[in-house]
Amino acid sequence: MVLVTDFESREALEAYANHPEHLRVKNEIIDLRTDRYQVD
Numbered sequence: 394m395v396l397v398t399d400f401e402s403r404e405a406l407e408a409y410a411n412h413p414e415h416l417r418v419k420n421e422i423i424d425l426r427t428d429r430y431q432v433d
Contacts (some may be wrong), residue, residue, distance in 0.1 A: 394422070 400406040409415055 398409070400409065
């Protein structure tokens with residue numbers, strides 16, 4: 394699974410990162426993850 398996102402501002406990123414639906418999905422798949430890479 395790959396998630397690619399672009400945000401117009403740091404505020405938009407923070408709103409996404411703390412959104413209840415994002416947090417719900419994150420919690421559901423966290424145990425399935427074997428690696429994580431983040432690029433800024």
